[in-house]
Amino acid sequence: AQRVTQPEKLLSVFKGAPVELKCNYSYSGSPELFWYVQYSRQRLQLLLRHISRESIKGFTADLNKGETSFHLKKPFAQEEDSAMYYCALSGPDTNAGKSTFGDGTTLTVKP
Amino acid sequence: NAGVTQTPKFQVLKTGQSMTLQCAQDMNHEYMSWYRQDPGMGLRLIHYSVGAGITDQGEVPNGYNVSRSTTEDFPLRLLSAAPSQTSVYFCASITLLGTGGSEAFFGQGTRLTVV
Numbered sequence: 403a404q405r406v407t408q409p410e411k412l413l414s415v416f417k418g419a420p421v422e423l424k425c426n427y428s429y430s431g432s433p434e435l436f437w438y439v440q441y442s443r444q445r446l447q448l449l450l451r452h453i454s455r456e457s458i459k460g461f462t463a464d465l466n467k468g469e470t471s472f473h474l475k476k477p478f479a480q481e482e483d484s485a486m487y488y489c490a491l492s493g494p495d496t497n498a499g500k501s502t503f504g505d506g507t508t509l510t511v512k513p
Numbered sequence: 514n515a516g517v518t519q520t521p522k523f524q525v526l527k528t529g530q531s532m533t534l535q536c537a538q539d540m541n542h543e544y545m546s547w548y549r550q551d552p553g554m555g556l557r558l559i560h561y562s563v564g565a566g567i568t569d570q571g572e573v574p575n576g577y578n579v580s581r582s583t584t585e586d587f588p589l590r591l592l593s594a595a596p597s598q599t600s601v602y603f604c605a606s607i608t609l610l611g612t613g614g615s616e617a618f619f620g621q622g623t624r625l626t627v628v
Binding site: 433434438500503 | 548558620
């Protein structure tokens with residue numbers, strides 16, 4: 403069974419500090435991993451996906467198949483980064499395009 | 514290009530009432546899903562559809578019905594609302610990636626309170 407675990411429900415850092423949101427997954431094949439973000443009162447939106455290897459808003463995430471992790475990192479957090487972050491997994495074995503989401507991490511960046 | 518449109522944004526129901534949450538997408542995606550978002554429980558899949566006329570249950574389908582008469586529309590029906598259905602509901606339109614995974618595009622959500 404596939405599973406996504408985000409061990410931290412809440413994470414608080416000061417502006418300018420580095421931030422890392424943890425995500426671990428369980429999947430038997432080759433997964434696609436994503437980070438979605440939800441700013442206050444807004445819809446969920448894709449932040450980045452591992453296959454594109456891009457940096458969005460200063461965030462990066464590296465897929466570590468050995469540790470089955472896909473942690474989201476940013477070297478210098480900004481107040482506007484405060485949001486709910488979801489790690490998600492999909493893959494060829496995922497029935498009909500379903501994605502599995504973690505429970506989410508609420509990031510607060512304090513001034 | 515509107516993407517995924519959900520209505521209403523907010524709704525208060527009395528226990529036992531019925532209602533339909535509307536979802537429409539203009540991206541011509543075959544796959545659509547309904548999720549509910551509850552504090553500490555993340556996003557849980559209610560129902561999903563792989564195309565017009567085809568639907569299937571997700572993780573938490575009880576108390577909800579869906580239908581998919583067109584590619585564009587995927588309404589979610591609550592037949593007899595219960596307080597446990599108080600939640601934020603998100604509709605997603607999904608595109609399959611060439612690598613076998615999928616990416617979801619979400620609506621703005623419906624905040625439902627059942628009293």
